[in-house]
Amino acid sequence: MVTMLLSGLVMGFIFAPLALGVYISYRLLRFADITVDGSFLLGGVVVAALLKEGYGTVTGLLVAQVAGALAGMMTGLLITRFGIRRILAGILVMTALYSINQHILGMTDPRYFFPAEHSLRPLSESIAMALYGSLDAMEFLGGGFLPETVGAAVMYGGATVILSAALLLFFHTRLGLAIRGAGGNETAVRAMGANVSLMIVLALALSNAAAALTGALFALELGSVEVGGGVGMIVTGLASVMIGGALFGRQRFSLQLVSAAAGSVLFAVLISLITLNDRFSEDIKLFTAIFVVLALVVPRWVRRLRGGAESLNARTCAEGED
Amino acid sequence: MLAIRHVEKSYPVSGGENVAALRNVDLHCERGSFVVIVGANGSGKSTLLNVLAGSEFVDQGSITLGAVDITRVPEHRRAAMIGRVFQDPFQGTIAEMSVRDNLALAACRGEGFSLRWALPRGLREEMRERVAVLGIGLEDRLDQPVSSLSGGQRQILTMLMATWHKPRLLLLDEHTAALDPRSADLVMNLTGRIIADRSLTVLMVTHSMHHAVHFGQRLLMMHRGRIVLDIRDGEKRRARPSELVARFEELRRMDRIDESVAALLREQYL
Numbered sequence: 001m002v003t004m005l006l007s008g009l010v011m012g013f014i015f016a017p018l019a020l021g022v023y024i025s026y027r028l029l030r031f032a033d034i035t036v037d038g039s040f041l042l043g044g045v046v047v048a049a050l051l052k053e054g055y056g057t058v059t060g061l062l063v064a065q066v067a068g069a070l071a072g073m074m075t076g077l078l079i080t081r082f083g084i085r086r087i088l089a090g091i092l093v094m095t096a097l098y099s100i101n102q103h104i105l106g107m108t109d110p111r112y113f114f115p116a117e118h119s120l121r122p123l124s125e126s127i128a129m130a131l132y133g134s135l136d137a138m139e140f141l142g143g144g145f146l147p148e149t150v151g152a153a154v155m156y157g158g159a160t161v162i163l164s165a166a167l168l169l170f171f172h173t174r175l176g177l178a179i180r181g182a183g184g185n186e187t188a189v190r191a192m193g194a195n196v197s198l199m200i201v202l203a204l205a206l207s208n209a210a211a212a213l214t215g216a217l218f219a220l221e222l223g224s225v226e227v228g229g230g231v232g233m234i235v236t237g238l239a240s241v242m243i244g245g246a247l248f249g250r251q252r253f254s255l256q257l258v259s260a261a262a263g264s265v266l267f268a269v270l271i272s273l274i275t276l277n278d279r280f281s282e283d284i285k286l287f288t289a290i291f292v293v294l295a296l297v298v299p300r301w302v303r304r305l306r307g308g309a310e311s312l313n314a315r316t317c318a319e320g321e322d
Numbered sequence: 323m324l325a326i327r328h329v330e331k332s333y334p335v336s337g338g339e340n341v342a343a344l345r346n347v348d349l350h351c352e353r354g355s356f357v358v359i360v361g362a363n364g365s366g367k368s369t370l371l372n373v374l375a376g377s378e379f380v381d382q383g384s385i386t387l388g389a390v391d392i393t394r395v396p397e398h399r400r401a402a403m404i405g406r407v408f409q410d411p412f413q414g415t416i417a418e419m420s421v422r423d424n425l426a427l428a429a430c431r432g433e434g435f436s437l438r439w440a441l442p443r444g445l446r447e448e449m450r451e452r453v454a455v456l457g458i459g460l461e462d463r464l465d466q467p468v469s470s471l472s473g474g475q476r477q478i479l480t481m482l483m484a485t486w487h488k489p490r491l492l493l494l495d496e497h498t499a500a501l502d503p504r505s506a507d508l509v510m511n512l513t514g515r516i517i518a519d520r521s522l523t524v525l526m527v528t529h530s531m532h533h534a535v536h537f538g539q540r541l542l543m544m545h546r547g548r549i550v551l552d553i554r555d556g557e558k559r560r561a562r563p564s565e566l567v568a569r570f571e572e573l574r575r576m577d578r579i580d581e582s583v584a585a586l587l588r589e590q591y592l
Contacts, residue, residue, distance in 0.1 A: 173436070184416040
């Protein structure tokens with residue numbers, strides 16, 4: 001049980017970059033960018049390809065993010081340069097990425113297993129060692145749960161905090177502020193002299209780089225990557241953003257951003273509790289989709305019950321669609 | 323300062339024809355002049371502001387601002403030189419962002435959107451001072467989202483944003499038209515004050531004959547894409563709202579005569 005919760009925590013931290021990425025597309029740009037389904041897997045196959053070529057894990061993670069950023073820019077260019085509708089642009093790039101990912105994986109074998117030495121496990125183990133002195137002492141103290149899971153939780157937790165802080169700082173720079181503004185009101189931001197098209201491309205690059213990072217970390221943690229992974233990642237990201245928004249409110253921007261990462265952790269723990277029962281392990285995506293539907297619909301019911309017309313503002317927050 | 327030379331602009335309408343919105347418009351404005359533009363719907367006054375701001379490009383002719391030919395400069399680049407306040411209070415500000423963040427964006431105008439900190443301490447203090455001077459209590463609401471402000475407050479905020487860094491040219495596009503009469507007067511009086519304090523060069527489109535007569539040193543009336551009246555200084559000071567309305571009526575009557583003549587010709591020759 002504790003181990004289950006802990007690995008849920010680890011998964012939550014691994015999926016936090018994805019949640020932050022979806023926050024950028026869904027809350028700031030106001031559309032659900034399905035490109036992340038493709039760039040999630042892109043991150044996994046890029047890190048696999050690089051490790052196979054003998055590059056280090058850190059290089060692999062960095063290149064995976066660059067690849068994700070390029071995918072996001074592609075979607076951004078389809079929207080801004082060619083005037084393709086935002087949802088469709090995402091679908092097109094996601095579809096194209098399906099083939100590209102297969103090519104990068106580069107074999108008929110639809111699944112690639114990382115060699116044991118290629119993972120972040122040594123790092124998380126050394127963190128666990130540093131924390132508890134030795135693995136044995138840990139075993140003795142903890143009575144049952146795996147010390148490297150604790151180490152992994154600390155490692156990914158630290159990474160999540162650093163990433164959230166970096167994004168938070170970024171969105172308080174002039175460029176970051178313009179990106180936030182471009183999602184809210186293009187006319188006003190253009191009148192302030194910002195190149196709105198560039199802002200949209202940058203926001204999607206950032207969003208998909210984050211999704212690719214999650215994909216790469218997930219592949220490393222799992223020890224394998226397979227074609228067909230990444231389906232429904234946008235919905236997982238949305239679930240995190242919504243659970244975070246519901247719990248931590250939508251008041252201050254800083255709080256909103258961090259709440260997406262926190263939502264990811266909560267959602268993953270929730271999933272791990274549900275999958276405690278083996279019967280439900282096949283139903284995660286169904287559960288995730290239902291959860292998002294409820295998160296979209298229930299607030300509207302509540303508002304209707306409270307009476308009166310829905311405020312325009314609240315409605316655009318809930319839908320955020322084209 | 324601002325020179326508009328032989329500008330033409332037309333739009334395609336259904337049926338494959340083009341309708342001219344600006345016909346051979348020539349206009350020169352000196353630095354520091356406050357020019358008011360009136361005209362009926364479809365007279366071309368909004369199109370004129372749009373081609374100046376760069377939302378649309380002219381078909382023919384040129385526009386120079388200072389020494390720069392801006393005829394083909396894209397909108398977001400022109401924005402470094404040109405401030406703009408829109409008719410719709412929702413257009414000029416970002417509703418979900420705080421008043422402070424909106425002003426911080428305005429402070430980037432002309433300086434670029436780099437990775438510099440958007441809200442350094444000095445800027446925060448400057449904001450408090452410049453907002454307090456307006457006397458509408460905005461200084462206590464800097465942290466609140468713009469969506470909590472009234473339409474009038476929003477327009478005043480947009481006005482402050484458009485002039486945060488002194489623009490070479492300020493465009494006011496019926497910026498009081500969507501407000502109730504009291505807010506409209508408040509916004510217009512503050513607008514006049516900001517323009518005078520900072521000796522801005524302004525083009526203001528208005529539907530209010532009252533504002534048209536009381537503000538600015540020069541008055542243009544547009545009709546069917548042309549400037550049909552251009553009075554300034556003493557002559558403008560003597561103008562009365564009723565005279566402007568009478569002039570409007572006269573133009574409209576002439577239109578009607580044009581139309582009936584055209585109808586007559588059609589009947590006789592087709």
